Amino acid sequence: MSQLISLLSGQPVIENNDRWQPASASVATLPVMSLEEWQNAGCPGNAGLQLQANDDPEQLPAAALQLPLICLWFERFTDGRAYSQANILRRRMGYRGDLRACGDVLRDQLVMMEQCGFSSFLIRADKNPQDALQGLQRFRYRFRSDV
Amino acid sequence: MYQYNEYDETLVLSRVEEFRDQVQRYLAGDLSDEEFLPLRLQNGLYKQRHAWMLRVAIPYGTLSAEQLRCLAQVADRYDRGYGHFTTRQNIQFNWIELTDVPDILERLAHQQMHAIQTSGNCVRNITTEAFAGVAADEYQDPRPYAEILRQWATLHPEFLFLPRKFKIAITAADEDRAVIRAHDIGLHLYEQDQEARFRVLVGGGLGRTPILNQSLFEAVHWRDIPAAIEAILRVYNRYGRRDNKYKARIKILVKALGIDAFREEVQQEWQQMRNSGHAPAISSEELARVSVGFEQPLPTLQPDLEYGAWLARDSGFARWCRSNTRSQKQQGYVSVVISSKPHPAAHGSTDALPAAPGDLTSQQMRQLATMAEDYSNSEIRVTHEQNLVLANIAQRDLYPLWQRLRQQQLATPNIGQLTDIIACPGGDYCSLANSRTLPVTAAIQRLFDDQDQLDDIGTISLNISGCMNACGHHHVGNIGILGVTKQDQEWFQVTIGGQQGHNARLGQIIGPAFQADAIPGVIQTLTNTYRQHRQARESFVDCVQRLGIAPFKNAVYQNTGASAETPTEANV
Numbered sequence: 001m002s003q004l005i006s007l008l009s010g011q012p013v014i015e016n017n018d019r020w021q022p023a024s025a026s027v028a029t030l031p032v033m034s035l036e037e038w039q040n041a042g043c044p045g046n047a048g049l050q051l052q053a054n055d056d057p058e059q060l061p062a063a064a065l066q067l068p069l070i071c072l073w074f075e076r077f078t079d080g081r082a083y084s085q086a087n088i089l090r091r092r093m094g095y096r097g098d099l100r101a102c103g104d105v106l107r108d109q110l111v112m113m114e115q116c117g118f119s120s121f122l123i124r125a126d127k128n129p130q131d132a133l134q135g136l137q138r139f140r141y142r143f144r145s146d147v
Numbered sequence: 148m149y150q151y152n153e154y155d156e157t158l159v160l161s162r163v164e165e166f167r168d169q170v171q172r173y174l175a176g177d178l179s180d181e182e183f184l185p186l187r188l189q190n191g192l193y194k195q196r197h198a199w200m201l202r203v204a205i206p207y208g209t210l211s212a213e214q215l216r217c218l219a220q221v222a223d224r225y226d227r228g229y230g231h232f233t234t235r236q237n238i239q240f241n242w243i244e245l246t247d248v249p250d251i252l253e254r255l256a257h258q259q260m261h262a263i264q265t266s267g268n269c270v271r272n273i274t275t276e277a278f279a280g281v282a283a284d285e286y287q288d289p290r291p292y293a294e295i296l297r298q299w300a301t302l303h304p305e306f307l308f309l310p311r312k313f314k315i316a317i318t319a320a321d322e323d324r325a326v327i328r329a330h331d332i333g334l335h336l337y338e339q340d341q342e343a344r345f346r347v348l349v350g351g352g353l354g355r356t357p358i359l360n361q362s363l364f365e366a367v368h369w370r371d372i373p374a375a376i377e378a379i380l381r382v383y384n385r386y387g388r389r390d391n392k393y394k395a396r397i398k399i400l401v402k403a404l405g406i407d408a409f410r411e412e413v414q415q416e417w418q419q420m421r422n423s424g425h426a427p428a429i430s431s432e433e434l435a436r437v438s439v440g441f442e443q444p445l446p447t448l449q450p451d452l453e454y455g456a457w458l459a460r461d462s463g464f465a466r467w468c469r470s471n472t473r474s475q476k477q478q479g480y481v482s483v484v485i486s487s488k489p490h491p492a493a494h495g496s497t498d499a500l501p502a503a504p505g506d507l508t509s510q511q512m513r514q515l516a517t518m519a520e521d522y523s524n525s526e527i528r529v530t531h532e533q534n535l536v537l538a539n540i541a542q543r544d545l546y547p548l549w550q551r552l553r554q555q556q557l558a559t560p561n562i563g564q565l566t567d568i569i570a571c572p573g574g575d576y577c578s579l580a581n582s583r584t585l586p587v588t589a590a591i592q593r594l595f596d597d598q599d600q601l602d603d604i605g606t607i608s609l610n611i612s613g614c615m616n617a618c619g620h621h622h623v624g625n626i627g628i629l630g631v632t633k634q635d636q637e638w639f640q641v642t643i644g645g646q647q648g649h650n651a652r653l654g655q656i657i658g659p660a661f662q663a664d665a666i667p668g669v670i671q672t673l674t675n676t677y678r679q680h681r682q683a684r685e686s687f688v689d690c691v692q693r694l695g696i697a698p699f700k701n702a703v704y705q706n707t708g709a710s711a712e713t714p715t716e717a718n719v
Contacts, residue, residue: 058419077182077185077308078185078268078308079308079389080268080305080306080307080308080309080310080384081384081385081389083304083305083306083307083308083384084305084381084384084385085385087305087381091423091425092419092420092423092425093423106182108169108178108182108186109308111304112302112304112305112307113304115304116304116305131177138164138165138168139161139162139164139165139168142158
């Protein structure tokens with residue numbers, strides 16, 4: 001079963017047709033590349049970009065904002081740096097593509113991720129994605145952003 | 148009091164249901180200890196030495212009478228009939244069953260209370276001083292800002308997994324009674340050009356590396372304060388250390404970069420926020436909406452003739468008025484400080500489990516709630532010294548109030564005195580502590596039970612922490628005591644000269660540590676030395692400041708040399 005949850009018209013669903021694969025995979029139709037791989041490949045427009053938690057979104061070349069997919073990496077679910085990266089990409093830089101949470105991605109943090117602008121969630125391999133769906137379905141309290 | 152609107156209510160209740168679900172999944176084995184840890188911490192739940200501890204938020208230390216009754220119910224029904232008020236104006240219940248926690252939180256939610264973010268690596272309860280809104284030296288009530296920031300920080304999705312905990316305190320008074328200099332962010336609200344402005348101090352904290360915060364911005368307009376804090380938090384979230392828990396507080400980042408470079412980072416971030424149109428700002432309407440709850444028009448008082456008569460008639464009452472009441476900016480009204488630190492004998496305190504400073508029984512809470520309704524606009528405040536305050540008391544009500552407080556053992560006249568000790572719960576409860584602070588506290592209180600002697604020693608603060616984490620704020624106590632372990636034995640290290648306030652200072656260690664039973668004698672020697680050397684009306688801490696620690700140190704080690712030991716390196 002797919003580990004990927006996507007938002008479809010604002011509703012979370014399990015996405016069974018994930019077209020993205022790591023660039024190293026043999027059948028990489030749509031490759032996801034690290035920043036270095038992407039730059040070495042000449043910044044192709046049809047790639048997905050995998051950032052690390054200490055990458056600075058504001059230092060990215062302008063072409064990155066046109067990419068269909070940017071993945072942010074949670075080394076551990078308690079490492080909150082990707083929330084700030086997401087916020088900066090979405091709100092400040094106006095990134096409109098798919099913003100994906102990868103790594104230690106667990107059900108109980110999905111609400112926060114969604115509110116920071118993530119649009120898809122690759123649930124950690126040992127967790128049941130069906131179960132994780134409930135993290136976005138049952139409790140959807142919203143943060144009061146309008147001070 | 149601020150009243151929840153529909154949004155606040157929905158948020159708090161859905162949070163309770165979410166946690167109910169998380170507890171069930173934890174008990175069913177679907178959540179590991181590691182996964183459950185931050186979830187429970189962000190709902191105020193700790194594992195202590197003997198049981199679960201639940202820390203309930205008391206935003207900026209203000210409670211209604213109904214809320215205090217609700218806390219009393221929780222103490223009776225789910226705990227052992229008492230609660231513990233903390234130095235950050237919250238309350239802790241020490242003997243909680245995990246399975247009861249969702250029900251407790253639901254009960255609290257119905258009284259507009261919660262335990263959200265009372266722990267965890269997130270923005271904690273935003274504190275202020277207990278005399279907010281009534282202090283004579285205050286510019287304006289800082290609590291509307293504290294409430295707006297509470298709402299802003301509550302479940303802010305970007306800042307729930309910071310490198311480490313994050314504490315904010317606000318004061319609007321000339322004298323700082325909220326220890327703002329020891330906070331990650333300290334805010335000082337003041338007036339400039341007829342506008343409210345904030346001095347923003349950043350990078351303070353006690354713990355293993357005690358540091359007082361430094362000025363980041365001198366004059367932030369009130370409407371921009373959430374933006375300033377957001378910029379600080381974003382810089383911290385992105386660049387604060389995550390490799391070592393003991394180096395993860397913002398104070399370490401500020402120290403590593405230097406305050407000027409840190410300021411540049413924050414200014415740059417803030418500029419980006421403005422450029423993109425995403426800098427949060429407080430609107431005048433929002434400030435007005437929130438402020439309404441804190442405005443308490445008081446009736447003009449008739450001249451009171453009884454108060455003066457009772458002062459003359461009853462010396463016990465007069466003494467209590469001297470030490471436990473404070474004048475207010477509202478003429479004719481006073482604030483009463485209720486000591487949670489009676490003589491140990493009055494507390495039913497035992498050696499096996501001594502009562503802690505900050506402990507109140509459910510009966511005391513209920514009685515106090517009724518007194519607040521009768522005399523004090525149904526409002527109770529918690530001080531960072533772990534006492535309680537009833538504000539807006541008409542002078543003529545002081546005598547009957549004092550009598551009722553006495554019946555509940557809540558009229559100990561020791562506010563600001565040596566026995567008004569701040570202490571963490573220590574090894575009797577806390578699994579981090581490496582020493583028992585409560586027996587030491589009780590022993591000091593027993594030795595200094597002569598009220599005239601306490602009056603003569605005058606204003607002095609004594610703070611006791613059971614370990615390096617410094618929950619008893621020993622660094623900023625005029626006398627600080629820190630529990631350390633050496634060869635499986637408890638030792639106590641003594642500092643003097645610490646001070647809170649705008650001119651906060653960290654205390655200096657006087658020398659090798661002592662065993663518990665020597666501590667009361669050490670305190671006696673320190674205070675005797677002060678009484679010998681003081682000039683005119685000089686306080687203990689001013690005397691230490693003038694003379695340095697040498698005369699105190701010499702006196703102590705002359706008297707008690709034998710029981711002192713050199714602390715190990717790890718303990719320094």
